[in-house]
Amino acid sequence: MTPQDNTALPDPPPPAPDEEAARHASARSARASALTEDYVEIIADLLEREGEARPTDIARRLGVAHATAIKTIARLKRDGLARARPYRGVFLTDRGWDMARKMKARHQTVVAFLLALGVPADVAEVDAEGIEHHVSDATLAAFERFLAHAAQGDGR
Amino acid sequence: MTPQDNTALPDPPPPAPDEEAARHASARSARASALTEDYVEIIADLLEREGEARPTDIARRLGVAHATAIKTIARLKRDGLARARPYRGVFLTDRGWDMARKMKARHQTVVAFLLALGVPADVAEVDAEGIEHHVSDATLAAFERFLAHAAQGDGR
DNA sequence: TGTTGAATGTAGCAAAGGCAACACTTCACA
DNA sequence: TGTGAAGTGTTGCCTTTGCTACATTCAACA
Ligand SMILES: [Mn+2]
Ligand SMILES: [Mn+2]
Ligand SMILES: [Mn+2]
Ligand SMILES: [Mn+2]
Numbered sequence: 001m002t003p004q005d006n007t008a009l010p011d012p013p014p015p016a017p018d019e020e021a022a023r024h025a026s027a028r029s030a031r032a033s034a035l036t037e038d039y040v041e042i043i044a045d046l047l048e049r050e051g052e053a054r055p056t057d058i059a060r061r062l063g064v065a066h067a068t069a070i071k072t073i074a075r076l077k078r079d080g081l082a083r084a085r086p087y088r089g090v091f092l093t094d095r096g097w098d099m100a101r102k103m104k105a106r107h108q109t110v111v112a113f114l115l116a117l118g119v120p121a122d123v124a125e126v127d128a129e130g131i132e133h134h135v136s137d138a139t140l141a142a143f144e145r146f147l148a149h150a151a152q153g154d155g156r
Numbered sequence: 157m158t159p160q161d162n163t164a165l166p167d168p169p170p171p172a173p174d175e176e177a178a179r180h181a182s183a184r185s186a187r188a189s190a191l192t193e194d195y196v197e198i199i200a201d202l203l204e205r206e207g208e209a210r211p212t213d214i215a216r217r218l219g220v221a222h223a224t225a226i227k228t229i230a231r232l233k234r235d236g237l238a239r240a241r242p243y244r245g246v247f248l249t250d251r252g253w254d255m256a257r258k259m260k261a262r263h264q265t266v267v268a269f270l271l272a273l274g275v276p277a278d279v280a281e282v283d284a285e286g287i288e289h290h291v292s293d294a295t296l297a298a299f300e301r302f303l304a305h306a307a308q309g310d311g312r
Numbered sequence: 313t314g315t316t317g318a319a320t321g322t323a324g325c326a327a328a329g330g331c332a333a334c335a336c337t338t339c340a341c342a
Numbered sequence: 343t344g345t346g347a348a349g350t351g352t353t354g355c356c357t358t359t360g361c362t363a364c365a366t367t368c369a370a371c372a
Pocket of ligand 4: 197284
């Protein structure tokens with residue numbers, strides 16, 4: 001009902017309609033990839049740590065029902081990111097491993113970055129789990145720059 | 157196929173299963189709210205700038221078909237965030253305005269923060285559109301702290 | 313005052329991502 | 343060597359978020 005506070009801010013310029021639509025389209029697309037990226041990241045971690053990635057373990061780590069995980073794994077196969085045969089566990093293709101490496105690096109960088117900013121560890125982990133999927137290469141580079149800077153300047 | 161680079165990193169501890177599932181559940185829930193938040197933010201902006209928020213304008217700014225926007229608006233109504241009567245435009249409830257104010261502030265802070273980090277403006281806008289929905293209060297506060305710091309220390 | 317183009321609304325379709333319930337395989341071990 | 347529990351897969355259902363195609367309403371203006 002009541003419009004807003006409006007405490008004399010410069011008020012950013014009106015959005016250029018095309019660009020705003022493109023921005024939202026990018027965000028939608030990143031949102032759509034987020035689930036896939038989390039699955040691949042978790043499968044890689046299970047394979048490295050346990051030697052195998054079973055649907056139930058994947059589901060447990062994501063907090064979803066195993067039927068849901070199995071359906072998503074089918075999509076990973078369809079999209080050429082994973083291979084799996086009945087009752088034989090899940091494996092990643094080369095493309096899957098590429099994505100997994102990328103996401104692991106991103107995840108670690110985003111968490112380290114938030115920690116360096118003074119965000120509490122548990123909050124940093126939660127936020128990073130979502131933020132990691134929306135961080136472009138340029139922004140990731142900026143995070144790394146900041147971390148390098150902080151590491152070097154910390155004995156100042 | 158090939159596991160990974162593994163250039164002698166400390167390797168973070170194995171995830172505590174319950175906490176990881178909870179983290180992913182939080183991220184899923186934030187993802188689900190993201191669309192709603194963008195709609196409300198855009199409706200508020202249209203109401204403030206133009207005095208009215210028409211389905212077609214909302215759809216254009218999001219880059220979706222008008223039918224899609226109308227269906228989502230119905231959900232906003234169902235959820236007590238908006239009011240609308242046929243052919244009469246869309247309005248926000250008090251709860252809708254609360255959310256809109258929150259998201260506008262978040263959006264501005266995230267963009268300003270990325271810019272301060274040295275991220276190019278166009279990239280900052282795109283990334284912020286997704287990141288804003290995954291930034292907790294604690295992280296937002298850290299961003300603001302950083303901005304205050306940067307502003308003050310910049311004449312050094 | 314009629315016409316007509318833009319805006320709005322509706323219907324039907326599809327894919328993604330959830331769930332619970334049920335059926336089938338495996339495999340450890342009694 | 344059976345067998346039963348754990349893991350796996352299947353089915354049917356739901357909601358969300360998109361789309362296109364079509365129907366209706368509104369309003370400007372000829
Ligand atoms: Mn994630
Ligand atoms: Mn992650
Ligand atoms: Mn957004
Ligand atoms: Mn926004």
